[in-house]
Amino acid sequence: MKAFVTGGAGFIGSNLVDRLLLRGDDVVAYDNLSTGRREFLREALANPRFALVEGDVLDGDALSAAMRGCDFVFHLAANADVRFGVEHPEKDLLQNTITTFRVLEAMRESGVKRIAFSSTGSIYGEPVVFPTPEDAPFPVQTSLYGASKLACEGLISAYCNGFGFSGWIFRFVSILGERYTHGHVFDFYKRLRDDPQALHVLGNGKQRKSYLYVHDCIDAIFAAIERAETKPAILNLGTDEYCMVNDSIGWITGALGLTPRLTYSGGERGWIGDSPFIFLDCGRMRQLGWAPKLSIQQGILRTLDFLRANPWVFDATQ
């Protein structure tokens, strides 16, 4: 196929680009390089089946033009800052909700009818059922990020029903692995580089969280596109386990050979809209024959290895 990847220079996007090229697909990556990195596409850029289009997803005309001739849209461009919603509420509306609308309209304009979308377990707010299935009790939104991703899901579903689109909506836990440039492993390692003796933790460290390694995530996306019914397909994506923030700190500091003094901001939640317990029921994905290859611990350590080997990512995000 000829795949179109919004946010194709980002963390998940650039890994997806490489995997698509590896299996023989043609790929157009569309990215404004605001948080994406050209470095992540170094291999892809040497491939004649790849093109990078620098553009903003909010620019509907440029988007439609770049999309023409493609068969499938992987819509990954987004504001992925879960924590800072209340500091700039318009950002989630603009970069998630309105951006997704522009992608869907560009698809109508250019005749592309298939879309895979990176949603989030954050749309479950603070769930009452664990592990949380896709048809959990209708949740109440607790973060602007979750609310904006839910709005995107609604749009995609309505386009599936109204315009005959096929949609694959993936509700991710936190994804990590190579090219990861935000999130707790990034933050903790960065601060330990500056001061190996002390580490400040948001919340009480007992928040229970789920993580998935990026190549397991991409395996799942490929499996779902091949095998899931789409009206649309809505699929949780995570491992069948969770860990405490303190567990992760232990793994990270252990691997680094450090014993920093830990201090905590306190409270069950690290920030406004933080969910103290994220643990998704991934039975639907499992039924499609997919299983993750790395455990949460392995994913975290693999991420740490990447960060240690690529200190330039810290300089670039100062």
Next chain:
Amino acid sequence: MKAFVTGGAGFIGSNLVDRLLLRGDDVVAYDNLSTGRREFLREALANPRFALVEGDVLDGDALSAAMRGCDFVFHLAANADVRFGVEHPEKDLLQNTITTFRVLEAMRESGVKRIAFSSTGSIYGEPVVFPTPEDAPFPVQTSLYGASKLACEGLISAYCNGFGFSGWIFRFVSILGERYTHGHVFDFYKRLRDDPQALHVLGNGKQRKSYLYVHDCIDAIFAAIERAETKPAILNLGTDEYCMVNDSIGWITGALGLTPRLTYSGGERGWIGDSPFIFLDCGRMRQLGWAPKLSIQQGILRTLDFLRANPWVFDATQ
């Protein structure tokens, strides 16, 4: 209190304005008069405790300025066309989702922290549980209208959690009564005025629907504001019954003394995104001590009486 009513010249809005004034509140109605009618505010405009501000909700500065000094926002301004979403998908995004964002930002700007919002049973898509409770299995959106209202709910909930707002979210069935100027009673009566011998019906006439009389709706809003816990309060609002489209046609034609030839477009759904069965569990509202005074049949006949006595509403909406 000093109430701020967006869409205050509309069907539900103008009835709410009158009721607020009746109980002694001060009221500012904010409306761009695109579908609202100055005629509906004739009584209100004679009341010194009332002010009408003509403005667009998308104009954030005008909105904030008009809202200043108010205590409570009733956000009713919306695109209420459920049927035509696929003809102009941007309309729901703009007039519902982005409009609601502007209202919330204007509230932050002007220091108002309480909001009541008119959501819809359409956000349940095609439910699997009847009567459908507020915590029904997480639904899949089937209409752009429902998707846009769900996005509004998410924003309001996130503002409650992030900014300490109090929110009352009402998931309405179809509301009808005096000043009703769209929907099936309006359409059917209008067409029977033009041709009393024939009536064409969208779908197979067997769609099961719920309706609520506008003053029962407003009673419920007042009861909820007084008594419901808000984190936010999410409340279904309808009667404990439903009827078939064919029942309603029987009541309408019976009251008019007509026996038109009925033809049907066929199918379980009247249009793309139409839900063949809407029946909400209103137990939460009932627990607050509220009960509707009119049955569905009484509400429909009351609406018909209004339309027969006010033929000018048809001329104005040609």
